[in-house]
């Protein structure tokens with residue numbers, strides 16, 4: 001269920017130094033996949049470190065509606081799944097709230113079972129494009145009936161006799177890739193996804209972990225992922241690593257607030273996710289990876305971020321976009337405090353997230369005194385340098401958690417406080433944001 005309550009306006013005041021450790025919640029992408037793959041596995045999958053944000057809780061509810069038993073005892077989530085091809089037909093509409101990942105992956109997972117399900121979401125999700133998922137699902141034999149433009153609410157009639165599919169994704173999207181792979185689980189034979197630009201590979205890693213035969217190889221056409229259908233899944237014990245996309249907020253706050261020194265421990269640095277941190281280093285950030293190690297087959301480090309008064313604007317490589325796609329809103333805030341222009345090309349996908357993120361950030365940054373130029377797939381922030389960002393504006397957040405958090409971080413170092421019209425969506429991905437930032441020394445109030 002999406003956050004349907006009254007908006008929660010918030011204001012962030014200039015903060016003293018931010019200091020201490022920031023223990024951010026579990027990875028959102030891995031949390032969704034843990035529940036969905038657990039629900040497709042007979043036996044008990046145990047998950048700790050699950051992100052208990054609204055997006056993931058909505059996916060848990062959805063998996064229960066498809067027949068899985070899910071409960072939490074202590075810190076552990078227990079998922080008793082129904083097996084590949086074992087989903088029951090839900091008795092009611094599935095509400096995925098604010099979550100593109102939730103709805104698109106679940107549509108894929110059910111599309112090759114002989115059941116029908118209807119999906120809806122909040123005002124943000126119901127505007128987002130679903131044809132990017134239903135087009136390949138049609139190749140398996142599934143039929144989608146949605147609103148015009150391929151929008152939710154939408155009914156998917158699953159394929160009775162699914163065929164395996166070979167599909168080249170037309171947009172760089174891990175959600176599309178994952179929907180096709182999850183559909184391929186219940187199709188006989190080989191399902192192949194080709195992606196021109198590599199996107200986050202959590203589905204591939206986790207499918208292999210559950211026991212699927214899956215390979216990824218680079219070719220002149222891009223990355224080719226091949227999955228054998230109808231695998232025997234074995235229940236897993238999953239420890240969800242902490243979310244680099246959430247870590248981005250305390251890290252970036254520390255870089256722009258004078259005197260700060262913040263440690264963000266145990267952050268997954270999967271190369272398909274870590275682009276922001278390398279970009280910040282390119283800008284001159286005092287950001288170091290301490291205690292580099294491997295955990296569960298993924299690189300992990302403790303991130304230490306210190307106040308960085310001499311940040312420089314840069315050209316962000318377009319080929320890095322997929323590995324930091326959710327981090328552009330907070331990157332643009334850091335860019336405001338850097339000297340010179342930060343140009344961000346190759347980011348058309350930002351226009352179809354929870355909001356049009358280029359538009360939402362450009363409006364709020366301009367209100368806060370910045371110059372922002374934009375085109376369909378690029379934008380440029382003209383940085384003013386530390387101490388020179390005016391602030392003093394109320395940004396609209398358009399039901400988008402990352403827009404809300406980005407502007408609250410901006411207010412921690414702008415000359416006048418920064419407000420957001422609604423901080424409620426923050427709970428979709430980072431429910432402890434206010435408390436965690438407050439413990440570091442930030443001053444966010446509900447207004």
Ligand SMILES: O=C(O)C1=C[C@@H](OP(=O)(O)O)[C@@H](O)[C@H](O)C1
Nearest residue numbers: 029101172173174175176325326
């Ligand atoms: O697969 C995933 O878990 C996600 C993929 C990305 O979306 P796209 O696939 O639309 O790029 C990202 O923005 C989202 O937050 C999570």
Ligand SMILES: C=C(OP(=O)(O)O)C(=O)O
Nearest residue numbers: 098099100101102326353
């Ligand atoms: C784009 C995001 O999520 P989703 O697509 O799952 O709504 C995000 O969390 O920034």
